[in-house]
Amino acid sequence: MRCARPSICVVSPRTTDTVNQGIVSLERLPVTTLKGVGPRLADKLAKLGLHSVQDLLFHLPSRYLDRTRVTPLGALQPNTSAVIEGEIRTCDITYGRRRSLVCRLQDGTGTVTLRFFHFSAAQKDGLVVGTRLRCFGEARRGASGLEFYHPEYESLDEQAPQPLEARLTPVYPATEGLTQPRLRTLAAQAVACLDHHPLAELLPETLRRQLHQVPLVDALRYLHAPPRNAQVDQLMAGEHPYQQRLAYEELLAHHLSLLLLRRQTQVEQAPQLSPDNKLEQRFLQQLPFQLTGAQQRVSAEIATDLAKRTPMLRLLQGDVGSGKTLVAALAALAAVGRGFQVAIMAPTEILAEQHRTNFGAWLEPLGIELGWLTGRLSAGRRRAELERLASGEAQVVVGTHALFQNEVVFANVGLIIIDEQHRFGVHQRLSLRQKGAQNGVCPHQLIMTATPIPRTLSMSAYADLDTSIIDELPPGRTPVTTVVISQDRRGQVVERVREACAQGRQTYWVCTLIEESETLTAQAAEATAQSLQEALPGLNIGLVHGRLKGKEKEAAMVAFKEGAIDLLVATTVIEVGVDVPNASLMIIENPERLGLAQLHQLRGRVGRGAQASHCVLLYGSPLSRQGRERLRVMRESNDGFVIAEEDLRLRGPGEVLGTRQTGDMQFKIADLLRDADLLLQVQQGAQLLLREHPIQCQHIVQRWLGENRRYLQV
Ligand code: ADP
Ligand code: MG
Secondary structure, eight states, X not given: OOXXXXXXXXXXXXXXXXXXXXOOGGGTSBGGGSTTOOHHHHHHHHHTTOOBHHHHHTOOOSEEEOOSSBOOGGGOOTTOEEEEEEEEEEEEEEESSSEEEEEEEEETTEEEEEEESSOOHHHHHHSOTTOXXXXXXXXXXXXXXXXXXXXXXXXXXXXXXXXXXXXXXXXXXXXXXXXXXXXXXXXXXHHHHTTTSOOXXXXXXXXXXHTTOOOHHHHHHHHHSOBTTSOHHHHHHTOSHHHHHHHHHHXXXXXXXXXXXXXXXXXXXXXXOOOOHHHHHHHHHHSSSOOOHHHHHHHHHHHHHHTSXXXXXXXXXXXXXXXXXXXXXXXXXXXXXXXXXXXEEOSSHHHHHHHHHHHHHHHGGGTOOEEEEOTTSOHHHHHXXXXXXXXXXXXXXXXXXXXXXXXXXXXXXXXXXXXXXTOOOHHHHHHHHHHHOBTTBOOEEEEEOSSOXXXXXXXXXXXXXXXXXXXXXXXXXXXXXXXXXXXXXXXXXXXXHHHXXXXXXXXXXXXXXXXXXHHHHHHHHHHHHHHHHHHXXXXXXXEEOTTSOHHHHHHHHHHHHTTSOSEEEEOGGGOSXXXXXXXXXXXXXXXXXXXXXXXXXXXXXXXXXXXXXXXXXXXXXXXXXXXXXXXXXXXXXXXXXXXXXXXXXXXXXXXXXXXXXXXXXXXXXXXXXXXXXXXXXXXXXXXXXXXXXHHHXXXXXXXXXXXXXXXXXX
């Protein structure tokens, strides 16, 4: 096969010597230059993001069919596709649950059934007993052993049998109206174009040799049509060296895009915020405890960044309860000490309130003015707060997303702190930064995650940030003991709550989200509170859920904190931040509905005081195998980093990172879990390229991220 319209397949006039032997415009060659591609087909291809011949080349098979060999019937495995050959022994219409044509096929090694639910009389007449057939399809376990439903078949000419396929048959990611045969011919045409137009090899020779990598073109040719002796298992798992070669380049492209983004921000000016030692001393003296070693180390890392002229971009990771807030407060102090404002943004109202309380208690005694901005303020209060921000009277402002609405104007914000709970992707991070920029001065940015992020994910999703890790809990914490109990034993659990509260231990009872509906969940929480009140008449029971007014929620939280409430029934709104050291028992209903990170975050609400704490995971049976596995992880580990890794393994990067970031992390070929061991090489390769081949970097990003790299443009 050749390029359909060779006249168009010419070397680009834009050829530069920066890219190996001359850039060829396969990326500029629209799919419509291929045979049989008109505007309608081009539209369908565009749905898959395929615009150019090069896009087709990089649209790789998601799996393969092996039609290169005949599998003896006796060696067939269920749920795999295979070519089989055999003689028809019987062929009858049966009337079981559904009328079907059933054909028994036999070879020297075994027997299988071919089953057709739709068939014509002519078809039945063609399947004569004694005829030899060759079929292709997927073997499934059926009523009579292994069965093939509607296989492809042809009768076999013993004298001159059709040759089998010489290569594995690719199966491409498809979309409606695009058939596999169509995609296969297009891919074959695209591969044929490589004969005339070598595709630019973007990885420098040194790097390729170091990584023992095959040339890109060889990998592409091979993967679109692997030979019959290829390692099928390896290919199906995405672990073939040629696939890994491409996965490496794709991961590299993503990594580079983040590093380039970061580089862009580093040409911006930031205020130099060297620490105000006096202020810091006064702050530390009023604390009832000493900083942990980890808090000191991390604070020093942040202080170094803040004192630079370029904007800090730092991710602060630490397990639940490791004391991130205090580190953030120290950073805030540096900004305030130099006359700059600080904006602290929390993902929820409750957490924002909590921060306001904490920061208020720490900073107001030092004479620092706090501001407060959420979506729920009255118009008058809001106007007043906005004025205090614009005038610079409010030095540290705490709030929710409302902080970054257009009408919010700061006098001079020098530091933005985001308690983000995995909610922001690269684009959001960038736009927050731009909002804070004024008169060419860009604020520093500190991002705190609510729970640790698995290393593989932070290496890729957060490559544009520096990372600080608090790897030590404050002293005197007793680890939470977790037990897993079925709803069938709810009565015993209620009894346990009674005993705990009788001993003066406060308890959380958490109701989990029902079908993404806050209303239903709130109703369930109300019902639970009521039934618990009936079962435990002696206790003061409070209720917090997302449908309550801010005031009501706050009142319940304050009452719980002051000990006026024994048992707090809540939805997962209390997930983050809430800090009541005397609470030492938590019941989580239907924990199987939540992700591990979220469970860990919830559980982190207890175990904050000196008392031994307990967490009861009250699951609804029956549990799925994965559900059981996840609860086991919770029972066995209290370490947020371990739990994050398990969460990644069990649920995949999309779930762990959250929707916003998943968009940033969509790969064509790479798989963060499978290819985790490539990441270190990717990091090193990216550094080398940035240093020595800066122009190549742009090309690599363009090739793999194409349109998605909008955020790279200044
Ligand atoms: P997280 O990292 O989960 O945000 P917080 O900042 O809310 O943790 O801190 C959890 C609790 O630990 C708070 O009550 C805080 O006052 C307390 N704390 C923080 N640092 C220390 C420390 N060095 N020693 C003792 N307690 C601390
Ligand atoms: Mg916190």
